[in-house]
Amino acid sequence: MPYVNIKVTREGTLPGETATTPEQKKALIKGVSDLLFEVMGKAPHTTYVIIEEVELENWGVGGVTTPEYRQQIAAKADKST
């Protein structure tokens, strides 16, 4: 009876997309469900997978929001070249 909660930032990760696509969600759900069956023998009909998309400005890392953090990382990468 596993319960899996996946949180990702709300943004596109495929060309032309601005959010996680239905196909990506299906792939996540299937992948996690298969994994729990293969590793632990959990019957898929007992595995709940809940995907939550979090606004970029609501997700912090490095003491700043995600967009600011990525800018910092990109700026550092520029300097090191």
Next chain:
Amino acid sequence: MPYVNIKVTREGTLPGETATTPEQKKALIKGVSDLLFEVMGKAPHTTYVIIEEVELENWGVGGVTTPEYRQQIAAKADKST
């Protein structure tokens, strides 16, 4: 000081509704709060109840999204009759 988090799919469960109604939310909050008082003596003003509604395509079970899972169940039920 209990904390209760209720996650349900975002959909109507009453005729003509497309989402959990305000009355249903009130009933959930009151019911959970009463329950924690009756079973454990928890003072209601210390019990937080947070209801989260999750899009159907973001909730997986059986390795597929909820709408797909229900179709599978319905198809099986049809076959067995």
Next chain:
Amino acid sequence: MPYVNIKVTREGTLPGETATTPEQKKALIKGVSDLLFEVMGKAPHTTYVIIEEVELENWGVGGVTTPEYRQQIAAKADKST
């Protein structure tokens, strides 16, 4: 397919007990499951209820741990009498 997570402090709430008893856990599970059926028509076999017990010193309120907070409340009550 509801998912309900109940967090309570790990302590006894019945005479002579130092933790939530098995009977209390059963009552919480049954109560929440019944509630979701009555209010939203959710089939009990689809409702997951997960109870988590949190050490008193890991649960804060009022800027202090739960035991300290209760002492503050008790001290205030003493003064007001």
Next chain:
Amino acid sequence: MPYVNIKVTREGTLPGETATTPEQKKALIKGVSDLLFEVMGKAPHTTYVIIEEVELENWGVGGVTTPEYRQQIAAKADKST
């Protein structure tokens, strides 16, 4: 590698605002990240902070929704003056 989840009601807490502002979110993210570094030495780039805003009618306390609870508190305060 701390993970911090902050849930607040979705409403304005500054004059003229109807929601948590981007500046408030930044301050929460920075504050929590700094705190974990100061208290536990956790490197900020390993600390995730996720802010979730919950509709007022989805957040219960005292057996009622937050708006109803505040009305009750306000009514009591009125009576006691």
Next chain:
Amino acid sequence: MPYVNIKVTREGTLPGETATTPEQKKALIKGVSDLLFEVMGKAPHTTYVIIEEVELENWGVGGVTTPEYRQQIAAKADKST
């Protein structure tokens, strides 16, 4: 920067084991991390996977604890043969 929380009952799912083994935990972590990279391009070093094991008597389904639920299912299966 995905965050994945996996909750399973605390029990053995391999012969002779009474809990999830370290190898199973590693397989879950690797599997989820790979999945998020393949489906969404998420860099593995940004994916946190947290496994939580929940006591059987703290996990409810069908209005009863997990052990009771399994007994009910087993009893039904017996009757139908």
Next chain:
Amino acid sequence: MPYVNIKVTREGTLPGETATTPEQKKALIKGVSDLLFEVMGKAPHTTYVIIEEVELENWGVGGVTTPEYRQQIAAKADKST
């Protein structure tokens, strides 16, 4: 009425300690509570802070458990010097 959940690995971060100390927990609770008051005006007695300590082998990053990940990082650092 904020709810804050802090998850950290179960390990010592101060000399001679093997877990988060009571003093560190108090500092986290006070710090988060103060922060929510300063940034959003939230009354401390309404802020719940719940600290959860997660076994190192139950926390994955980079597709491996935390101890393995740290070894990888340390090995890379060695090579680069």
